Amino acid sequence: MRRVAEQLGWRPSTAARALSGEGAATVGFVLARPAHTLGVDSFFLQLVSGIQEVLAERHLGLLFQVAENVADECAVYRRWWAEHRVDGVLVVDPRADDPRPDLLDELGLPAVVIGGAPDERHPGLSTVWADDAGAMASVVDELTALGHRRIVHIAGLPGLAHTQRRIRTLRAEAERRGLAEVQSVTTDYSDSEAAAVTRRVLQGATPPTALVYDNDVMAVAGVAAASELGVSVPADLSVVAWEDSALCRIVKPWLSALSRDSVEFGSTAARELLALLDGGPARTVQVPVPRLIERDSTGPVRAG
Amino acid sequence: MRRVAEQLGWRPSTAARALSGEGAATVGFVLARPAHTLGVDSFFLQLVSGIQEVLAERHLGLLFQVAENVADECAVYRRWWAEHRVDGVLVVDPRADDPRPDLLDELGLPAVVIGGAPDERHPGLSTVWADDAGAMASVVDELTALGHRRIVHIAGLPGLAHTQRRIRTLRAEAERRGLAEVQSVTTDYSDSEAAAVTRRVLQGATPPTALVYDNDVMAVAGVAAASELGVSVPADLSVVAWEDSALCRIVKPWLSALSRDSVEFGSTAARELLALLDGGPARTVQVPVPRLIERDSTGPVRAG
Structure with missing residues (x-):
């Protein structure tokens, strides 16, 4: 039957x-x-x-x-x-x-x-x-319009499809624009890994002038870590959070964010x-x- | 059977x-x-x-x-x-x-x-x-030891049993110590209500010198609202968050919090x-x- x-x-x-x-x-x-x-x-x-x-x-x-x-x-x-x-x-x-x-x-x-x-x-x-790819492209558009050429993307879990879409798009956009100092670093989405990566890249020889975080908690933690190093946002460093939540509006400075x-x-x-x-x-x-x-x-x- | x-x-x-x-x-x-x-x-x-x-x-x-x-x-x-x-x-x-x-x-x-x-x-x-009552008593102990006599408790939903335990304890502790300017204000636990209540009490005739928030998000929002009014934490205002989360450690100043x-x-x-x-x-x-x-x-x- x-x-x-x-x-x-x-x-x-x-x-x-x-x-x-x-x-x-x-x-x-x-x-x-x-x-x-x-x-x-x-x-x-x-x-x-x-x-x-x-x-x-x-x-x-x-x-x-x-x-x-x-x-x-x-x-x-x-x-x-x-x-x-x-x-x-x-x-x-x-x-x-x-x-x-x-x-x-x-x-x-x-x-x-x-x-x-x-x-x-x-x-x-x-x-x-x-469309994560389209969103990432819009972020790169905006940051390069502001003059940024050294951009680090502090990404989420490496095995996820959308993490990979964002990383691929960033790389493609960087190549298209001839930006040599653009990279993604994957994390476990936690505030502690985000802070550690932020400290590491800001203390490098040619620190980035813009950071893009794959979630709001990482972005807030990253701003705090930068501030501890005497790096001021947005004067020395621009920050974008992927995910707009109440968090982005209850810290100072208010975070620019990808809103969905x-x-x-x-x-x-x-x-x-x-x-x-x-x-x-x-x-x-x-x-x-x-x-x-x-x-x-x-x-x-x-x-x- | x-x-x-x-x-x-x-x-x-x-x-x-x-x-x-x-x-x-x-x-x-x-x-x-x-x-x-x-x-x-x-x-x-x-x-x-x-x-x-x-x-x-x-x-x-x-x-x-x-x-x-x-x-x-x-x-x-x-x-x-x-x-x-x-x-x-x-x-x-x-x-x-x-x-x-x-x-x-x-x-x-x-x-x-x-x-x-x-x-x-x-x-x-x-x-x-x-034991919410014991926890609230310990907060009042600590704040009065620091000299605070005008304390506002920005509480959560009024119908909940633990909200009422906290409010009752605060009132009892205030009476026991002869503190006339201690009160609780209930909210819906949101950052927006917390910010509104914070602005209102700080702009009153005799503003509090200490605020106790019933969750972490409200405390972070409250600090931001105070800062917009030119009220500095902790110089002008002490803040305690009920609930210690990553949030309390990724904002500046780091928030004193009741940890469970x-x-x-x-x-x-x-x-x-x-x-x-x-x-x-x-x-x-x-x-x-x-x-x-x-x-x-x-x-x-x-x-x-």
């Missing part, structure tokens, strides 16, 4: 199950990051807030689990799906060599990948993503998953490009 | 269900707060991190749901328990007139209340709590719930009193 149905292209409607009360009425969310790093990531909190807003309207729960690594994350998906614990999953932190899309395809587990670039090899998965609506990003992803559960087709949805909001931490490069 | 069992004092072991694979292998967590306020609360993130660390060891999931209010939260518990979705729940934000303990008793849903004071009327519930291990708080609560599920008795566990860490935002009151 199942086989015949599949040959006819028929698929059981997970949505019908969920809505009739036969489904799990639950969406899964696994985070393969050390649990102690969650407490400082405002992006994830905002994302989860946005997801919740949409799920709450439909009385759907969010089943949340922290996994040690991606292999464990895959095991969680297998178990949840086998045990009918979830109707679908939201997948974060897409990686360069990512085993998850193949697995989700194999299981037939409805899924939305958050932050991934469009993936033609997995037409069954929905994707919600932002992470709550809305989460809501969009949740809505796409509900659309899949309602029997709709998988889609690739692009959210608006993060926009550079110039505040007080960016300025013209110091003459000489 | 069920009735006979109950008369014999027998109760089905939820733990046995969970461990044999018959249970939901899931712990529930409902937050009755507006979803958009989650993104700035480092306490909750750390708490959830600690919970996850313990649940992950046992391969238990955390079913998370945001509710509009406590009545909706109660409806979620009823539904989850009826549908065998959870083996137990972690309950946060205990309130003054709280309908949840009675409901949890009635359902027989294993539960740990996080942050509540010991509750003799509900011996079936476990409680994990911190919120990750461990979450782990303790999760372990207590697992103990209940394993058939253990309900217990009241007190975590260490938050400890005042003096950094650069507190100092002697300015002479005159």
